[in-house]
Amino acid sequence: MSAPTLLALASHVALRHPDDYPAGTCVAWMDAADRVCGKPATYLCARHEKAARARVEKAVERENARRAKAQAAAPARRVALAAELEEVEARLNRIDPLRRESTTDGAVVNTPLATRLPSDSRIAELAQLHERRERLARDLAAVSA
Ligand SMILES: [Zn+2]
Numbered sequence: 001m002s003a004p005t006l007l008a009l010a011s012h013v014a015l016r017h018p019d020d021y022p023a024g025t026c027v028a029w030m031d032a033a034d035r036v037c038g039k040p041a042t043y044l045c046a047r048h049e050k051a052a053r054a055r056v057e058k059a060v061e062r063e064n065a066r067r068a069k070a071q072a073a074a075p076a077r078r079v080a081l082a083a084e085l086e087e088v089e090a091r092l093n094r095i096d097p098l099r100r101e102s103t104t105d106g107a108v109v110n111t112p113l114a115t116r117l118p119s120d121s122r123i124a125e126l127a128q129l130h131e132r133r134e135r136l137a138r139d140l141a142a143v144s145a
Helices: 006-010 046-095 097-103 106-110 120-144
Strands: none
Touching (some): 006 046
């Protein structure tokens, strides 16, 4: 990560955008004193520049820890997602008429149309399953990346 500019640092300790404050003053909000620092400085006085750097460092550490944790959990998550996706695919193969007709014998075509049309609740389930399958495939691709 490149070193943050003073303006970027200032945004970590100022309440509003640093350029909203009078130019040439420290924009850091001091919670204990309940006021803006205001010392002559380009965005931040030395003390608040140090505070802002510490805050940014902590944020970077937190982000790295979060990333490491996600990486450690990735293999288990991949397995769980793949298993769930397999379940959804199996269910779709059983109930999706578009999938069934190509895999089962052609005699089913001779049954009356009314009995071959899926019910409303079946159509709703199919829509949910297709949505879930897409989401799972997307999540699986993300966790495998
Ligand atoms: Zn200051």
